[in-house]
Amino acid sequence: MTKKVTMQQIADHLGVSKYVVSKALSGKKGVSEATKERVIQVSSQLGYFAQNSGYVKPIKLGREEEEKPNADIRQSVLVLMPNIRFQTRDSLYWGRILDGISKRLEDKGIGMVIVMEQNAETFMHLLKPEGILGMIGVGEIASSMLLEIHRLGVTMVLVDHEDPLIPSDTLFANNYDCMYRLTKHLIGIGHRTIGFVGNQRYSRSFFDRWSGFRSAMEEYELWSGEEHLTQLDNMEHYDEPIKQWLLRRKKLRTLPTALVCANDSLALDASKAALELGLSVPDDLSITGFDNIDDSVRHSPPLTTVNVPKESLGARAVDKLLDRIDRSKEPLEKILIAGEVIYRQSITSIKQ
Structure with missing residues (x-):
């Protein structure tokens, strides 16, 4: 049997007191941010957060309240989404995921509270765990925020x-699979110099799309280390x-014949940039x-892209959250929703 990781072991590893x-793990004041970060990193490496420990204080939710005839607490799902660039409720991407979450919760008669808050300390003052059934995080959320929610024992699913x-x-x-297929299609219609546009460190999704692109290029021996x-x-x-x-x-004289962009917004900006340079899309x-x-279909020419079932991602997140609440001991899951390549007029074949 694996021994339980204790706070004393973490302290010994760091050379600090228990x-x-x-204090660092409980979110209390009196510890510098640098020390707190070191404690969190070492705790993660030693497997402290992955075990059932006193760090997580489970919250009794739902059933006991339903048994009280005068209970006035309505259980709701907290939807946490930081209000940062492109990652807003009005976004053509993130907003559709929120629509899927809202519709599924409404169908199940469960309330929803949307919070767009970046500051963990401020957020924790607003959170009332006794009224929260669970939390769905949409997009990139700071580790400090997630850590505080985890500390309270709130069940969470991340989208x-x-x-x-x-x-x-x-x-x-x-x-990964969708970008791999899309890149292989470009190779199949004659493209040999293909550039990638998108910061692979921006998100896990961007990194996976970059990896799918690179894998396809390497498979056809087209990866030359060109600047992307x-x-x-x-x-x-x-x-x-x-x-x-x-x-x-x-x-x-290394201009690519095709650009694979990490999302549609980048592709639309790339199309504008090409036009300003006198390049025709897709002829050049x-x-x-x-x-x-x-906007991808309204653009001229309409953009070849990958359809991500955004509403389905949101709805499936609700299903997974409710399932996790009922089956808390089951192994954690990473769920992949299939996307579909949509071929439109922004690409053309290259004659060999």
Whole structure:
């Protein structure tokens, strides 16, 4: 039997007192952020969060309250979504996932509370665990926030995000497979120099899409280490950096014949950049996106992309959360929802 990881072991590993470890893991003040980060990292490495320990304080939910005839607490699902660039309720991607969550909860007669909060300390003052059935996290959420929710014992499911520090069920589109198939299609219609646009460190989804692209290129011995635009900084629009990158590649006579973009927004910016350089899409440059947001089909030319079933991701997250509440001891799951490549007019074949 595996021995239980204790706070004393963590303290010994770090060379600090057990008292410091306890305060760091309980979220109490008096420990610097740097020390807290070290405690969290070592705790994760030693497997502290993955075990049933005193760190997690399970909250009694639902059934006991239903047995009380005068109970006035209505159980709801907390939907946590940080209000950051592109990751908002109005987003053509994230908003559709929220629609799927809302519809499924409504069908099941369960309330929903949407919180867009980045600060863990402020958020924890707002959270009333006794009224929360569970939590669905949508998109990238800070580890500190997830850690506090985990500490309270709130059952959670993460959509399009995973955190190595936090044991939870996760849901993604099958990003790797879809990008692999899309890249193979471009290769199949004659493209040999294909560029990737999108910061692979932005999210797990972007990393998987990058990996699918690279695998397809390597399989056909087309991976040459050419420069790709993978270090994009956060900004409102990317057409200017994409334009400068294309211009540099053009001067070096290494301009690709196709661009594979990590999502549709990047693909639309890439199309704008190409037009400003006098390049025709798709005659001079084929461009593909990912996600199938509404703007992708309205664009001229309509964008070849991957349809991510966004509403289904949201609905499935609700199903998984309720299942996890009923089957808390079952192994955690990473669920992949199948996407579909949508071929439109933004790509063309290359004659060999």
